[in-house]
Amino acid sequence: MSSARGSLRLLEKCINMRQLKQAHAQIVLGGLGENRFAISRILAFCSDPNSGCVAHAQVLFRQTKQPTICICNTMIKTLLLKGEYTRLADIYRQILHDGLLPDNYTFPYMLKGCAHLRDSQIGEQVHGHALQLGFDFDVFVGNTLILMYSACGKMEDAHQMFDLTPQRNAASWTVLISAYSKLGEVGAARELFDQSQVKDRGVWGCMISGYVQNNCFKEALGMFRDMQLAGVKPDEGIFVSILSACAQLGALDLGTWIHRYLKRVGFTLGIRLSTALIDMYLKSGDWALAIKLFANMPQRDVISWNVMIIGLATHGDGRGALELFAQMQREGFSPDETTFLAVLSACSHSGLVSEGLREFKSMKAVHGIEPRGEHYGCVVDFLSRAGLFNEAQGIIAMMPTSSSPSEKAVAWRALLSACWRHGEEQLAELAARCLLQLEDHSGAYVLLSNVYRRSGRHGVAEGVKKLMWGRGVAKPPGCSSVEIGGSVHEFVAGERVHRQMSQVYEVLHAMSHHMDDNGATCTSDETIL
Known part of the structure; x- marks a missing residue:
């Protein structure tokens, strides 16, 4: 015994x-x-x-x-x-x-499973049993009910459960804020955040993450500053979200400050955090530091390799990206769909046609990965850039019938863009026609108009633009941002909402006069902005 x-x-x-x-x-x-x-x-x-x-x-x-x-x-x-x-x-x-008798452990476990399955039918049955046994006022059961209903797309029921939970804790607010953020309803998420009676690190992190997920990067940085003023210390997840925002905005100063802060306080740089820093430095232009950080990582995962390969591809170092891809495999890492997307993109940016075709063929033959529409689009892009239009059309014809309209549109858009570069007017018309059958987007009209303008057919080019306007297709305005003193300033074409816009125009006028005095020409300030 x-x-x-x-x-x-x-x-x-x-x-x-x-x-x-x-x-x-x-x-x-x-x-x-x-x-x-x-x-x-x-x-x-x-x-x-x-x-x-x-x-x-x-x-x-x-x-x-x-x-x-x-x-x-x-x-x-x-x-x-x-x-x-x-x-x-x-x-x-x-x-x-x-x-x-199920208890307050049974119900949360079951409801989490229903949330993963997005099965509200079983979830509602479990909810009914919880009510019968008097667990409807249990905060943990209530929180998982909010999670289950929101995961199943039943936001009214989720919010009702939130309202009925008598003793809400930080997790209650976090679950509902996260649910609204995932649906893209950032305004509703922010309203909940402002109403939250308990703002712990999880609630702050959830709202920051919600902003980043919905491309509200400036708002994420503002929320990060508010969190610091509130005396709440960020954790790894918050740093990863903020570094992602810095990467998208090119906010190198803030990203560098975070890196120095992490070093100063002795924060452990795990795989996620190191990868986020590398991504930030690559997208902000500090290529050398990104490579150094990657080389010094004690451990890596597939995402780390993917970020580095994509970074090299974006900077036009296709050979370097392919070498890194080979090193990744030598070190025992299996590439995934994203890896091949990065590799094919690298081949496209650097004109490596034969290398790109080789890696595309190896996806299924060697690695057992079925190419998706985005992969076909990359192949069409580098073939079209090289002027191999027959081969590019052949790749489009090979695309699986299961490809979505948006995936097929990527391929036709790549072909249309290359037609403009090479002056292939007849093929451009075919590509534009096929593209407009898939999506009524301004890009198709603009590219086709540019093809006609390049060949000297300005009247036809203007006709394409008028057709676009007549169909009510709007061209998204251009947007740029600049970081000064740790603050990101954003400018949208045609807008004058920035508080220092008058000073900006003064500088532009001064630059324009200076260029005129020196024999240079300058477009109008309206066009510049």
Whole structure:
């Protein structure tokens, strides 16, 4: 008996499934195979994302006679952590069949599973049971009900659950703010944030992340400054979000300040944070520092490699991107769809046609990755840029029938753009016609108009522009931003909303006069902005 109890203690020391199975065997031989603590511990170990085994957990659970609600909860959690969401309902039915009462652990686990499956039908049944058993006022059950309804797209029900939760905590606000952000309703998310009675780091981080997800980068930076003034210290997730905003805005000063701050306070640069810094430096133009950071990373993942390859591609170093791709594979990393998108983009930016075709063919043949519309679009782009229009049309014809209209539009747009560069008027008309069948976007009209203008047919070019306006297709205004003193200033063509716009125009007029005095020409200030 003492050896069996020793085996129970061994469970706490297991680090892999082999050791766990050995300890389990000793427990069974010692007569403690039905010991509830042992069963719970074994099931809990099986839920480990790295070391666990859901199959072993399922066999053990099936062999357990009269499992307690605690054991059932542990099994549900195991399936949840392992992503086996479709099997949760079977365990829940067994709980009800055996006459066990679900508790405040059962309901949150089940509702999280329903959220992953986006299955409101089962979720509503679980909700009904929670009401019957008096758990409707439990804050943890309430929060997961908000999560479940919002994940299933039932925002009215989610908000109603939020309103009915009597003791809301920070997680309550975070779940609903996140839900509205994912739907693109940033205004509603911000309104909730402002109403929040508890603003911990999670709530701040959720709102900042919501802004970044919805491309509201300036607002994200403003929220970050407000958070600092409130005395709330950021965590890794917040730093990653802010560095992403800095990368998109080219806010190198703020990004560099964050990097120095992280060093000063001794913040550990994990894979996510290092990758975010590399991405920020690449997009802000400090290529050398990005390469240095990447070289010094003690650990990398596929995302790190992808970011670096994309960065090299964007800077026109196609050869460097391909060398990095080869190094990635030598170090044992398997490329994914994003990797190949980066590699093909690098070939397109650098005119590496044969290399691009080789890597495109290797996607399915060597790596078992089915190319998507974006991959075909990249191939069409580098073939068209090289003037290989027949080959480019052949690639478009090869695109799978399952490709979405937007994916097909990418390929035709690449072909149309190359026609403008090469003066291929007849093919441009075909490409524009096919593109407009897929999307009524200003880009097709503008590119076709430019093709006609290049060939000297200005009247036809103006006719295309008038057709675009007549159909009510608007051309998105140009936008640029500049960082000065840690603040990002944004300018949109045709707008005069910036508080220093009068001073900007004064400088532009002065520059224009200076250029005229020196024999240069300058477009009007309206065109510049």
